[in-house]
Amino acid sequence: MRVLVLLSRVPYPLEKGDKLRAYHLISRLARKHEVFLFCLSDTATDPAHIEHLRKFCKHIEVVRIPRWRILLKLFAAVFSRLPFQVAYFHNAMAQRRVDRAIAEFKPDHVFCQLVRTTEYVRHRYELPKTLDYMDTLSKGMERRTENVPFYLRPIFHAETRRLIRYENLMFDLFDHTVIISAQDRDYIYHPHRDRMAVVPNGVDTEHFTPQQLDPHYDLLFTGNMNYPPNIDSVLYLVRHVLPIVRRKRPGTSLLISGVDPTPAVRDLARTDTLIEVTGWVRDIRTSYAAARIFVAPMQIGTGLQNKLLEAMAMRIPCITSALANNAVGAEPGVSILIGDGPEEYAEHILRLLETPTERQRLADNGYAFVRRQFDWDRAAEALDGMIGMGRRV
Secondary structure (H helix, E strand, O other): OEEEEEEOOOOOOOOOHHHHHHHHHHHHHOOOOEEEEEEEEOOOOOHHHHHHHOOOOOEEEEEEOOHHHHHHHHHHHOOOOOOHHHHHHOOHHHHHHHHHHHHHHOOOEEEEEOHHHHHHOOOOOOOOEEEEEEOOHHHHHHHHHOOOOHHHHHHHHHHHHHHHHHHHHHHHHOOEEEEOOHHHHHHOOOOOHHHOEEOOOOOOOOOOOOOOOOOOEEEEEEOOOOOHHHHHHHHHHHHHHHHHHHHHOOOOOEEEEOOOOOHHHHHHHHOOOOEEEEEOOOOOHHHHHOEEEEEEOOOOOOOOOHHHHHHHHOOOOEEEEHHHHHHHOOOEOOOEEEEOOHHHHHHHHHHHHHOHHHHHHHHHHHHHHHHHHOOHHHHHHHHHHHHHHOOOO
C-alpha cells in the first residue's frame, strides 16, 4: 500500500517523544508499505537528517513554515474556533503542498500524528485515514493551566475548550484512532472513546542496554528540558525533594540531561555545584549509565514517559509518580517505586542509595518488565492492521 504520513516535526534526531514514536512506527511500516513522509517545520532542517530518513522512506517532503506566517495564523485563530496549536502548524502554502502530494502520490491511506496535522486532510473524505492522538493534548493543557500566571489562565482555559472540541471532531472524521495509553484514552471526552486502539510505545532494547560503568551521579532526570511538564518535574525534585535527601546525605548529586534546557533549569546548576545540566548530548545512554537512580516526579502532563522505559531497559532503578506510572503500568514496589509528596520521594531515594541490593532488585525487575511489555514491532503491527482495514466498518 501507499501510505502518506503527516507529521508536525521531522522525526529525526530522536530528542522528543513525538519524534521517537513516529520514527519507530514509520520505519517499521516502511518494511511493508511505500511511505511518503510529509513533515512540517518551523526551523531549518539538517540535510543529513533527511538522508537518514531516506533509508526507509521512499518519498520525503519537508515544508518549512516561516515564523511570520505562524504569527499571522495565530492572530487569526483568536477570531476562530481552531486550537492555537493546530493553527500554529496549519498554513495555506503547506496545504497546497499536501494537496499536490496527494494528487501525485495517490495514497491508499493517510496517517496523521497528533491533531496538529489533521486540518490538512480533514475534508478528504475519499481517503481512509488514521489519527494517532499520541496523548490527550486537551488534558495536558488543562493541567498546565493550574501553574501559569493568573493573567494567562483565560487563554489556557480557552485553548483547553478548543482542543476538547477539536479532538472530538477529529474522532468522527477519521476512520481509525490510536492513543498511547488507556489512561490517555480515558481523558478523551468523546462518548465512543472506547473504540480507540491503545498502541503503546516500545523501547529499543538493542540500543538501550545495561552498561557496566561506575556511576558518578546519585540521581538522574532526562527529557526535553523546554517541555513544561519536564521543567515542572525537575524543579519539584530540586526544590522540594533534594533538600530532604541532603539532610541525611549532604553530598547527593543530580544530573539533568536533555535538549534545550530553559534558563530556569540552567540556573539550578549555577547555584548548586552538585547539580549538572548537560543540555543536548550525542548519546543519551551515557547519561543513563552515569547515575545510580532515575527519578521522574511528574506532576503534570499526559502520555507515556519514554524516559522511564529507557532507564528500565538499561537496568536503572526508577522512582516516579502515580500519574506517570498509570501509563507505564509497572507494579509499584516490584518494578518501580511511586512517590506521593516530597517526603515519600526522599524516603525512596535514601533507601535505594543506602541499599545496593534493593537498587539491584528494583533494576532487575524493571528490566524484565520493560522487555516483556514494550516492543516497537508489536506496536507497528497493531497500526499496520488498522491501515490494512481501510475505511471504518
